[in-house]
Amino acid sequence: MKEVTGIGSGRATTARRGALAIDGGKPVRTKPLDGPYPGALMMGREEERAAVEVIRSKSLFRYYGPGKPTRALAFEEAFASRIGTRFALGVNSGTSALRTALMAAGVGPGVDVLVPAFSYIATSHEVVACGGRPVFVEIDDSMLIDPSDIENRMTPAARVVTPVHLFGSPADMDRISAVARRLGLRVVEDCAQSCGATYRGQPVGGIGDAGIFSFQLNKLITAGEGGAVCTNDPELADRAVRHHDHGNYRMPGNIPNPFKGVQTFGENLRMTELTAAILRVQLGRLDDILGRLRYAKRSIVQQIEGLPGLRLASVPDPEGDASAAVMMFAPTADLAKRIVAAVQAEGVRVIQQYGGVPMYAAPQMAAAGYRMGQCPRTEDLAGRSIMIGLTTTWSDKDLADIGRAFRKVCGAFFPN
Ligand SMILES: Cc1ncc(COP(=O)(O)O)c(C=O)c1O
Structure with a gap:
């Protein structure tokens, strides 16, 4: 394969037929392509109607209001069913979902989390935000975490590994789960970019101990912002619910738990009814x-x-x-x-x-x-x-x- 070094330098100024546009030739197209907004560009009447209904109800908060809020819970039930997990918790961003899931999985000061060296920065930042320390693992030519490097990077303080299914592409969960089991690591899947992807037929986000999703504008389904934590583990679900709502336990409906009221530290990372109503429509798409x-x-x-x-x-x-x-x-x-x-x-x-x-x-x-x-x-x-x-x-x-x-x-x- 021969490379022509002068080509594509962008230095030529006169237009030449067949030449690269960067060298002054005619571009293949001048009309911009639609941008990477897969869910947003599909929005229509249904999202509009869902949003208007919430505004008319005047109940934009998930837990109470002048009307009877139902949308956040309805979205969570539908999302859990789609991902195939017992629990899904709606939150206000993928970043919040990461923090909630990592906190719920026990990440805190003195805890290391193995993360792929290539991902969106939030994958590392949220480990730091929990008080933990990211430890970087090589990627392979899938651009996803290299399962064969996880053990090399293991530290005595490592408790969690976070495979990231970037670009919609599922990471090699069989090998990741096997090495995580052997090393005693919990697995938090970062599915921010891969809603609806499957690995060996199973939706990502329900394969590890927890999965997180983002519904920011570039994502497969969107409400501009939004996120979710999915898990099959009732204890992890309980901790996630508390963390995302100031330590309160007030999940109406789908997580059985006898305790109420503030019992732990937490934050406000809650999903609004408006976000949930739009996401419920997007999920159908x-x-x-x-x-x-x-x-x-x-x-x-x-x-x-x-x-x-x-x-x-x-x-x-x-x-x-x-x-x-x-x-x-x-x-x-x-x-x-x-x-x-x-x-x-x-x-x-x-x-x-x-x-x-x-x-x-x-x-x-x-x-x-x-x-x-x-x-x-x-x-x-x-x-x-x-x-x-x-x-x-x-x-x-x-x-x-x-x-x-x-x-x-x-x-x-x-x-x-
Ligand atoms: C891999 C990954 N993780 C986490 C996030 C954070 O999601 P959000 O932007 O919804 O906070 C993103 C967002 O782009 C992401 O791509």
């Missing part, structure tokens, strides 16, 4: 959303598979992939940056997710004593990674344009 994302991913993968200079990330369970993104690698970090810039210039939004660096590269992590070099494979893969975030509204023409932009750029960078 989830299969349609998954179908559209999977169609988009299949189309793009077919078009770019085998292009010179690109290798697709592996997917541990392709059948369960919720397909929120297509993830791939360039041969070097420098080429990844140049390909991203060149494809963007063609009118197609691609990015290096999280800046193409591990979580510990963030300045606040360096200030906390974390150093580059601790997960060299993650640094290499993240640096070479390129991501297309998918959405539900792209037409076949849009998908063909994405393929054309990649073929054009790869053809120019790697002739033969």
Whole structure:
């Protein structure tokens, strides 16, 4: 594979037919593609009606009000049923869900949590927010936690491991569960980006001791913000309910517990009735959303598979992939940056997710004593990674344009 070094430099100024847009050529498309808002772009009358009903009821708080609030509980019951867990607790963000689940799983001062080195920063921050310490584990070429590195990173204080099912792609839960069992670790699945994904047929979020979800705007279903904690463990559910509501136990209905009132420390991380009402409608759209994302991913993968200079990330369970993104690698970090810039210039939004660096590269992590070099494979893969975030509204023409932009750029960078 030959690389042409002058291509894609962005330095040429005169327009040339067939040239890359970054070098002054005509872009593949000028009309922006819809952004990565899979659930939001599907919103319609039903969400509108659900929101208006809550406003008319004047009962926007889940536990009491002038009317009879029912939406948060109804969403929790429907969500638990979809994920296949005994309990689901609605909260106000994925970050709150992480904190609630980690707290409920016993994370606190003196406790280490094994986290993949590549994820959204909240996966680390919430360990710190609980008073614990994140310990970073390598990813493999799925861009997800490498099960074979978990034991290498084990510490005497480690009690929890948090696999993250990034981009809708389920992590290898058989191997993760096996090593966690052997090491005595609890498993908190971060499913913020993978609502509806399955691993060997089982929904993610119900495989470990707890699973957390985000309903922020970019997620598969959304109310702008929102989150959920799922579990089959009544004790963990009880602790989660208390933590998210100042230590109170006032879950109406689905978690049996004889105790009432403030008994432990806690916070206010509660879900509103408005959020829950919108999410209940969005949940009903989830299969349609998954179908559209999977169609988009299949189309793009077919078009770019085998292009010179690109290798697709592996997917541990392709059948369960919720397909929120297509993830791939360039041969070097420098080429990844140049390909991203060149494809963007063609009118197609691609990015290096999280800046193409591990979580510990963030300045606040360096200030906390974390150093580059601790997960060299993650640094290499993240640096070479390129991501297309998918959405539900792209037409076949849009998908063909994405393929054309990649073929054009790869053809120019790697002739033969
Ligand atoms: C992997 C992961 N974990 C946690 C979160 C936090 O979710 P939220 O933005 O709803 O707080 C996100 C959000 O992007 C995420 O991608």
